[in-house]
Amino acid sequence: MRYPAAVIALVSLQVAPAPAAAQRPVDAGAAVHPEAYIKVWNGGGSVxxxxxxxxSVGVEGRVRGGPDAFFLHSDERAVKLGLQGAPDAAYGELVVRVPATATVWIRTGSAGVTVRGLVGAVDVHSVSGAIDIAGRPSNAYAESMGGDVALDLEAGIA
Structure with a gap:
């Protein structure tokens, strides 16, 4: 039995896998005071x-979305960075390096959060992402409504 090429092409289109959402690299940074206030937002993925x-603050990783999906706004004392857009588009895998003495707030939807090496305060809220904080922050707060929370904190204030 012979099938026309158009039928074969149509069948091929129906079984072809959907393309992965395009991701682009991020490499950004800003000079800041060692005790700066840092805010990080990410809908999904990881932080x-x-x-x-x-x-200084340094950010590396990969994000989904167009050129405006990732933002970083800063002055000497404060930095706001993260992903913006529709909830399904605000997705990235970010590594954020901050002065160890900075105060850091992190907010995510489903993104998991890992924090290491801070001696300043850290405050993490996630809807469903897991949170893992280790080290010696001066103050640590972690809340996830649907994800696990792990704290491995050393005693004392740096």
């Missing part, structure tokens, strides 16, 4: 925040 000795 890893690492304290370091530099007086």
């Amino acid at each position: 890893r925040v690492e304290g370091w000795s530099a007086d």
Whole structure:
């Protein structure tokens, strides 16, 4: 039995896998005061925040969406960064390096959050993402309505 090429092409289109959502790399940063206030937003994916000795914020990773999906606004004392757009589009895998003495707020939808190396305060809220904070922050608060919360905190204030 012979089938016309148009029928074969139509069948091929119906069984072809959907393309993965396009992701683009992010590499951004800003100079800040060592005790700056940092706010991070991410709808889905992951956020890893690492304290370091530099007086700057550095962000690397991959995000879904157009050129305006990722934002970073800063001055010497404060930084706001993350993803914006529709909830299904605000997706990224971010590694954020901040001064270890900074105060950090993180808000996510389903993105998991990992925090390491901070001696400043950290405050994390997630709707359904897991939260894992370890180290010696001066103050730590973690809340996830649907994800696991793990705290491995050392005693004392840095």
